[in-house]
Amino acid sequence: MFFLRILLAIATLQLKNHCTLAERLSTLYLQKDIHNEKTSQQPTEKTMNIVKPAALKRGDTIGVVAPASAPTAQEKIDNGAAYLERLGYRVKLGKNVRAVRGFLAGTDEQRASDINDMFADNDVKAIIAVRGGYGTPRILPLLDYDLIKRNPKILVGYSDLTALQLALFHKTGLVSFSGPMAGVEMWKEIDPFTEEHFWRTITSTAPMGAIKNPDGKIFKTFNAGTAEGILLGGNLSLVASITGTPFLPSFKNSLLFLEEVEEECYRFDRMLAQLKLAGILNDASGIILGELTDVKASDTAKPFLTADEVVADYFSPLNIPILTGLVYGHIPRKLTMPIGIRARMSADEGKIELIEAGVK
Numbered sequence: 001m002f003f004l005r006i007l008l009a010i011a012t013l014q015l016k017n018h019c020t021l022a023e024r025l026s027t028l029y030l031q032k033d034i035h036n037e038k039t040s041q042q043p044t045e046k047t048m049n050i051v052k053p054a055a056l057k058r059g060d061t062i063g064v065v066a067p068a069s070a071p072t073a074q075e076k077i078d079n080g081a082a083y084l085e086r087l088g089y090r091v092k093l094g095k096n097v098r099a100v101r102g103f104l105a106g107t108d109e110q111r112a113s114d115i116n117d118m119f120a121d122n123d124v125k126a127i128i129a130v131r132g133g134y135g136t137p138r139i140l141p142l143l144d145y146d147l148i149k150r151n152p153k154i155l156v157g158y159s160d161l162t163a164l165q166l167a168l169f170h171k172t173g174l175v176s177f178s179g180p181m182a183g184v185e186m187w188k189e190i191d192p193f194t195e196e197h198f199w200r201t202i203t204s205t206a207p208m209g210a211i212k213n214p215d216g217k218i219f220k221t222f223n224a225g226t227a228e229g230i231l232l233g234g235n236l237s238l239v240a241s242i243t244g245t246p247f248l249p250s251f252k253n254s255l256l257f258l259e260e261v262e263e264e265c266y267r268f269d270r271m272l273a274q275l276k277l278a279g280i281l282n283d284a285s286g287i288i289l290g291e292l293t294d295v296k297a298s299d300t301a302k303p304f305l306t307a308d309e310v311v312a313d314y315f316s317p318l319n320i321p322i323l324t325g326l327v328y329g330h331i332p333r334k335l336t337m338p339i340g341i342r343a344r345m346s347a348d349e350g351k352i353e354l355i356e357a358g359v360k
Contacts, residue, residue, distance in 0.1 A: 050230075050340055051173040053126075053154045055359040056202050058088040060125040063118035064182050065094040066105035068160040069133025071183040074098060077130055080182030083190070084128075087199075092124060104135045111135070112142035115164075119148045126202065130183035132159030137238070140164070140247045145171040154202050154359065157181050159261070159330065162234030163242050169232070169340045170249035175358050177202060178234050178328070179336030191333045198336040201358060208354035211335060213327040219350040222311075225321035227286035231343040231354070233257035235329075240271040243278045251283040255343050259290035259329030265297050265305050272314045281314065286345050287322045288352060291329030321347035 056062075062084050064077065071077060077098065081091040094114030099106025118127045140163065149172035155165065158178040165176040179198045180186060193214040201208065213219070232254045233239065239258070242248045260268060275281050289311065297304035305313075315322050323345060328335045338358035345352045 048173045050175060051149065051152045052175050052341075052358065052360040053152045055205050055357075056089075056126050056154055059090070061090040061092055061121075061123045063092045063094065063121065063124040063127045064097060064130060065111070065114045065118060065127060066097050066099075066130040066183075067111050067115060067139060067157070067164055068105060068129070068136045069103055069131060070098075070100045070105040071131055076183035076187040079187040080128075080130065083186045084182070090123075092118075092121070094118065097130065103133065104138075105130070105133075108135075108138045108142060112139040115139070116144045116147060119144075119151045119153060122151075124153065126154035126156065128186075129157030129161050129181045131181050132157065132161055132184075132235075134160060136160045137163045137241055137245075137247075140167045140242070140245075143167070148172050148174065156198075156202070159235050160238060162238035163247070165234060165339050166232065166239070166242065166249055167247035170247060173340070175338055175340035177336055177338055177358060180334075185332065193333050194336075201336045201338065203359070205357045205360055207356050208338075208358070211326075211352040211354060213325070213335070214333055217325060217327055219323045219352065220325045221347045221350060222289070222315055222322035222324050223318065223320060224348050225286070226344070226346045226348065227255060227321050228342065228344040228355075229253045229255045229285040231255050231257065231337065231341055232339060233288075233337075234259070234339065236260045236268070236271050236275075237263065239280075240274040243274055243280065251280045254284050255286045255288060255345055256280070256284040257288040257290060257326060257328070257337060259292070259326075260295050261291075261293040261330035263295050265295065265307055265310055268292075268295050268307060269305065269310045269313075272310065276314055281318060284320060286320050286347070287315065287318070288326050288345065289322070289324040290326040291331050291334075293330045321345055323347050323350065323352065326352075 084091050096106045096110035096114050099110050118124050152174050155176040156179050168174045180194055233256045236258045292307045295307040328337055341358050342355040
């Protein structure tokens with residue numbers, strides 16, 4: 001009887017331990033399932049829905065805002081608006097578009113408010129920036145991304161607007177357009193090629209097809225190969241400035257396009273180093289390099305590297321197709337580049353094809 005009691009006690013203890021282990025395993029798997037469910041709910045650029053704005057039509061209202069710096073003269077706002085009106089569009093100026101605060105077009109709250117208001121306004125179908133400059137990254141935390149996603153619209157700008165455009169794509173999937181601005185190209189005499197390509201890009205729902213530089217300029221092969229992916233990029237310094245923040249999209253399976261203006265070669269080098277160390281250059285499926293306007297050493301009496309040498313240092317080790325010679329950037333005569341659509345490139349043939357339209 002004594003030994004029977006001992007055996008019963010041992011069996012009871014084993015059963016208790018077994019149940020405890022089973023409960024722990026059950027809890028562990030439940031926690032894992034919950035974690036996986038939460039993780040699967042987080043959107044990525046590969047899985048998120050790409051949101052295209054509606055094509056612009058004559059008679060539509062265009063909002064004009066200043067998310068970065070103020071123009072050097074207020075007449076640039078008025079003349080840019082007049083240009084749009086001559087083409088048959090209505091124009092609505094942001095309520096803070098004339099504000100000035102140092103090198104900014106008003107406070108961060110004023111500039112963010114104008115963007116939120118334009119996306120909330122049902123009459124406004126497109127939003128064009130006055131100019132770039134400085135300060136767009138400051139307003140990214142102040143934007144209502146849920147509002148913007150519910151009200152997709154054409155957004156146009158380049159240079160400092162790159163930060164806004166990449167943030168909108170990452171947060172909402174919105175396709176935007178790196179193109180001419182109201183107080184830069186539009187206020188005086190817009191280049192005919194720039195004008196035609198821009199308006200065709202935001203008004204036509206037909207696939208855009210092959211990109212052709214103006215004046216017969218050809219793309220140059222830096223690295224051979226072919227690739228297809230989402231077209232992402234803009235001004236290099238702005239891509240670098242929001243790297244490591246919650247506002248930069250993933251560049252996996254992308255075609256990365258870049259341009260730069262008025263930078264010392266050592267700063268140009270530093271920004272490319274940032275992209276390399278962040279994994280962006282390795283993530284891209286292909287790279288397209290636009291204009292490097294006045295990217296040069298200011299004091300050639302001191303040792304320096306040229307922009308071409310810096311490019312070679314970073315791009316040569318990459319085993320992906322790379323093209324240079326894209327007529328895009330801080331120049332009067334240029335292409336408009338949609339951000340967020342599918343594109344294909346053949347560095348072997350020197351061709352870039354936009355597989356779809358940027359508007360619907």
